[in-house]
Amino acid sequence: MMTSRTSQDPLENFFGIVRQASGNNDHPTPTQFLITVNCLSFYGLVRTVSDGNCEEGTLASLLEVDALEPSSDRDECSQSSATSAATQSTQNVAPQHNAGLQTSNDHNQHVVRSDSRLIYHISGYVARKCVFNTTTKRQECIELLTMTSPGESFQLARLTNYCDRGGLLHPSSQLYGFVKKLGDIFTECFCQSELHSDSVMDMLAVVQHRLSIEIGCRVHAATLTGKVISFYVVTRLHFYVKGLNSDKAGKRQRAKQLKLSRCT
Structure with a gap:
């Protein structure tokens, strides 16, 4: 967008507008591209259309840079372990974190969601690691958070069922819904902010602000909820960082091959 006035290529201008129409997204998916193109076909990016139902000129509803909330100071006690922080997230998380972490609902249609069958499969893995593999394991918690195999008709x-060779767990609706909300929050957070x-x-x-429910029996609800949050966040973050490192390694390898091809 900054170089649009110096560019002589209308196609480049068009794709530049599409990339910037939904925020800082240099690589829109085909779905995002089609949605943006359809939107651009009946309204302008910054200015209203001449025959619209409002006055011409720059849209006053667009956010100014000065309207953005300033970044909050980081809590000095952020070095504590993820497990203890997750367990006490409803009590001890500093309120200044929430000032700059209100995830926006704008353009949520562009956030890629995980498949529900994959979330169900991961929820069973969470049950294996957090419900069964714990010193506070109780039959009541097991009955609340797991269920027997529902059969092939359950989508x-x-x-x-396809991956099961004996031993995979099926989560209950309570655990599945909790993990699904955790996954949506994780995806939205890291789609809108960089890793630091x-x-x-x-x-x-963000979990403390948007996810106030607890899972498990009354006796172990707080401990078990914190353990599930800690395990899921750390596991997702591990694979997220692994994916970022893999992408960076691939870019370095491609740059190296390009340099060698130019030398030869």
């Missing part, structure tokens, strides 16, 4: 369990040293604390602050 959510198709992936789990306080990403775990930022994620827990």
Whole structure:
């Protein structure tokens, strides 16, 4: 957009507008591209159409840079472990984290969601690690958070049944809904902000603000909920960082091959 006035290529201008129409998104998916093109076909990016139902000129509803909330100071106690922070997230997470972490609902249609069957499969893995593999394991918690195999007709369990060789767990609707909300929050957070040293604390602050429910029996609800949040966030963050490192390594390898091809 900054170089649109110096560019002589209308096609380049068009794709530049599409990339910037939904925020800082240099690589829109085909779905995002089609939605943006359809939107651009009946309204302007910054200025209203001449025959519209409002006055011509720059849209006053667009946010100014000065309207953005300033970044909050980081909490000095962010070095505590993820497990203890997750357990006490409803009590001890500093309120200043919430000031700059209100995830916007704008353009949520562009956030890629995980498949529900994959979430169901991961929920069973969470049950294995957090419900069964714990010193506070109780039969009541097991009955609340797991269920028997629902059979082939249950669509959510198709992936789990396909991968099952004996031993995979099926989560209850309570655990599945909790993990699904966690996954949506994680995806929205890291689609709108870059990874940094306080990403775990930022994620827990958003969870504390948007996810106030607990899972399990009354006796172990607080402990078990914190354990599930900690395990899920750390696991997702591990694979997220692994994916970023893989992408960077691939870019370096391609740049190296391009340099060698130019030399030869």
